[in-house]
Amino acid sequence: MFKFTVQAKMKNGLGRAGVIETPHGKINTPAFIPVGTKATVKSLTSEIVRDQVGAQAVLANTYHLYLQPGHEVIAQAGGLGKFMDWPGPTFTDSGGFQAFSLGPALGKSLGKFNPISKDVDTLSMKSAASDDENRLRAKITDDGVEFRSVLDGSTHYFTPEKSIEIQHQIGADIIFAFDECAVPDAAYEYQKVAMNRTHAWAKRCLTAHKAGSANTTPGISDAPREQALFGIIQGGRHEDLRRESARTVAAGSPAGGFDGFGIGGSFDKNDVGTAVRWVAEELPEDKPRHLLGIGEPDDLTAAIENGMDTFDCVAPTRMARNGSAYSSEGRLNLSNAQFVRDFGPLDPKCDCHVCRNYTRAYLAHLVRSKEMLSATLLSIHNLFFIVNLVEKARQAIILG
């Protein structure tokens, strides 16, 4: 049922346009997949995400849904799509990223691009600012990750097998292997450790996925599993590690192996395209590649030109909730004084529902007065902007 077809390739570059077919429909690639961590694209109804944003699929998170409402609830509801009234294709991230965001990155201004925080030991990934291990909400070992719930502090243990089991129950069309995302600028040695651990976990995920597919888990479906499993490639900013990781994960993906690939980890802000190209050059052409957690307009463009097919990123919706909007003129901070009496459209070149019907002055007012609608309207615009940016890139590849 899962199938990927390349329709067109760029003449100069690794970019390609294609179609991913899933049990819940097709995804024309390249495609931007909005993030709906907790089975909701924040501030938007599924109907808006489909009709006004024009998104083809959504991506939710295993860790968050496991904690709340519980994966068994979603299984009982008939799977993620039915639960959130999203008829199209769905993805779930494995929870691996939370080992990063709740672990060494916790409380630091660390992101996939941010420079390393001085109070983290890049070799051990332990926080030097506080030796209080309990402060961290995720501890990583070769076996798995111990998480503390962000909701109530309770302890939970994730292994690759556990993540796959949960993702089976949640029932997204495309699921990801459990991986370790190392901090940007982590010492080379540690990036290698994280990469090797990710490879070991990838094998375990594949095994668990096959075993799970053979079994029928009560609740969601008695039919054989039709979920596609993507293996994740790590390696940070190092070319040799990135290529090695891509080759290793791809090698585990002959028939019956991974259905596609996720490219995770950290990147050099000024050169996402290059890092992605290293990986794309090693991967088989006939399987889809998802770039995890990217991105900003310029990053997306660079990644598409270097062979990436799908993307997810919280930026459009988070920026929206924080009062920022993408535009053809660059990023706009709607809380800035200059917009108070600006009665023009958010982006004169945008054709979204918000740009056609509302003014900058109105949006600025909503942001300043902290009205919920500001998050909704800016999310519609930002997602539309990014989804269309990627769609235009797709058209450009098809038209040559």
Place this chain on the structure above:
RNA sequence: GCGCAGGUGGCAGAGUGGUCAAUUGCAACUGGCUGUAAACCAGUCGCCCUAUGGGCUACGGGGGUUCAAAUCCCUCCCUGCGCA
């Protein structure tokens, strides 16, 4: 008219002789946000300068006590409540 309470930076509201250019919150201004601990976080927020330091003007107006006052005294103005 008498009595009581009070007048502090855009607003609210601390401070009640020196450590006060003045706590805090809000507002305002600016920046950040990339597989969501994020409808969040950070910085600035009297004026000026040769700016991890210095100068000036400020706590209703005026005057005074003191080495030193937003803080004490006198007086005037204003606000609220009560009584006439």
